[in-house]
Amino acid sequence: MEKTEIRIYPDPVLRQIAEPVKDIDAEIQKIIDQMFSAMYRTPNGIGLAANQIGAKKRVVIFDFKRTKEKEGSPFVVINPEIVWSDGSISYEEACLSIPGFSAKVTRKKKVGVKGYDREGKPIEIEAKDIEAVCFQHEIDHLNGILFIDHISSLKRAIFKRKIKKMLREMKRKANAQQ
Ligand code: NI
Numbered sequence: 453m454e455k456t457e458i459r460i461y462p463d464p465v466l467r468q469i470a471e472p473v474k475d476i477d478a479e480i481q482k483i484i485d486q487m488f489s490a491m492y493r494t495p496n497g498i499g500l501a502a503n504q505i506g507a508k509k510r511v512v513i514f515d516f517k518r519t520k521e522k523e524g525s526p527f528v529v530i531n532p533e534i535v536w537s538d539g540s541i542s543y544e545e546a547c548l549s550i551p552g553f554s555a556k557v558t559r560k561k562k563v564g565v566k567g568y569d570r571e572g573k574p575i576e577i578e579a580k581d582i583e584a585v586c587f588q589h590e591i592d593h594l595n596g597i598l599f600i601d602h603i604s605s606l607k608r609a610i611f612k613r614k615i616k617k618m619l620r621e622m623k624r625k626a627n628a629q630q
Contacts, residue, residue, distance in 0.1 A: 456486040456505045458494070461550045461598065461615065463506075470503050470510045470594040473530050476572045483507045484528055484570055495520050497548045499586040501593030504549050512590040516583055529567040529575065532591050536564040543585045545599045552618065553611055557602045559588045 459465050473480055483502055490505050491497045491513060498518060502511040510531045517524025539561030546554040562580045565587050569575050579587050589599055600611055 455493075456490045458490050458500075458504050458548050459506055461547075461600075463549070465503050465506050465508070466549055466593070466598060467596040468503060468508055469596050470501070470508045472510050473568075476530060476568065476570065480509065480511065480530070481570065483509060483511060484513065487511070487513045488526060491515070491548070492518070492523065494548055499590045500548065501590045503593055503596075510594050512587075512594065514583075514586060514590070516586070528570045529565060529577070530570065530572075532565050532567040532587070532594070534560075534563050534587070534591060535566050535576075537584075538562040541581060541585065543582060545585065545589060547589070547599055549593075550598065550600065550611075550615075553600075553614060555599065555603045555607055555611070557585075557589075557599050559585055559602075563587050565591075 483505070486505055487500050487502060491500045498516050499512065499514045502509045511528065512532055513526065513528050515524050515526040518526075537560035540558055541561040542556050542558045544554050545557045561584060562578070563584045565577045565579065567575055592598070600608055603611075
């Protein structure tokens with residue numbers, strides 16, 4: 453099986469809105485497996501949305517207890533929806549699709565999330581603090597929203613300069629290898 457790559461900003465798929473899953477069929481199971489293997493190949497990713505591997509489906513995965521070496525408690529939420537939220541928290545966020553950049557984002561401190569597990573059973577989860585942040589970050593991905601959309605325009609300008617420089621550097625290296 454070929455390796456699933458995590459799509460990197462500014463890949464347009466990261467700006468597309470993912471479609472609701474109608475049937476939890478073999479295709480969805482395959483996407484979920486690919487998402488987990490892509491996430492576990494990173495040293496510290498604890499959440500991933502399907503668009504990040506180029507699949508426009510409303511699927512998010514998490515493992516808040518993983519270490520660099522092994523799985524902790526992986527779980528999937530299909531068609532996730534935030535049904536209530538409360539409070540506010542400011543947390544330094546990063547994203548596997550935006551390497552080398554992090555910024556403080558203010559979000560809800562607690563959320564209630566409804567959806568389905570990978571067997572299609574309805575689930576409801578209550579999350580707080582970093583876990584609540586992760587749910588909001590990943591569900592944002594399904595709507596084409598990135599954490600950099602929540603930061604100040606000044607910080608975003610710094611980010612855009614940084615990413616341009618990084619992309620130039622990547623191009624230069626690729627050219628040098630030819
Ligand atoms: Ni992300």
